[in-house]
Amino acid sequence: AQSVTQLDSHVSVSEGTPVLLRCNYSSSYSPSLFWYVQHPNKGLQLLLKYTSAATLVKGINGFEAEFKKSETSFHLTKPSAHMSDAAEYFCVVSPLTSGTYKYIFGTGTRLKVLA
């Protein structure tokens, strides 16, 4: 069975400091992995995705994530937080063997950026 665990429900950082949002997955087969961001009262926007190519994935707005198969992790990082990064972040797994390409969502991490 596939699952996703986001290890922190809330993360607070100061503006200009690094961001680390942690995600672990469980999958019987090599999955696709995604990070989505949701700003308050908005829909979901794709930040980045891993689909079996390079293990270090760069996304929009300076975010990146590294796929580590040995640790079954896909943590999201950013070198310097900006106030506009305050939002909810979702880690998502989609097993590649699933012909329906269904998503399995983590419970989300709310990022707070302090001035």
Next chain:
Amino acid sequence: NAGVTQTPKFRILKIGQSMTLQCTQDMNHNYMYWYRQDPGMGLKLIYYSVGAGITDKGEVPNGYNVSRSTTEDFPLRLELAAPSQTSVYFCASRPPGQEETQYFGPGTRLLVL
């Protein structure tokens, strides 16, 4: 392209009422999905469709129905609204191909009182 559009944006229903949440995409995507998002939770899959005329249940289908008569439209029907269906509903679509991702609509906020 407008992408994925959803109507209405917000609705209040009384217990036992019915309604249809509309979802339309203009990207000619085969795959479409309905999710619900409860406070503090990730999205849960209600129903999905891999093409016109084909639908299937997701994790939480009870109390909902769907149809897919065209590629563009994927309406979600609530027949007898219950307070447990108070949630934010997101529709998504996706083209075929393993490397593709889902595109989400802006959501419909539903309150059942």
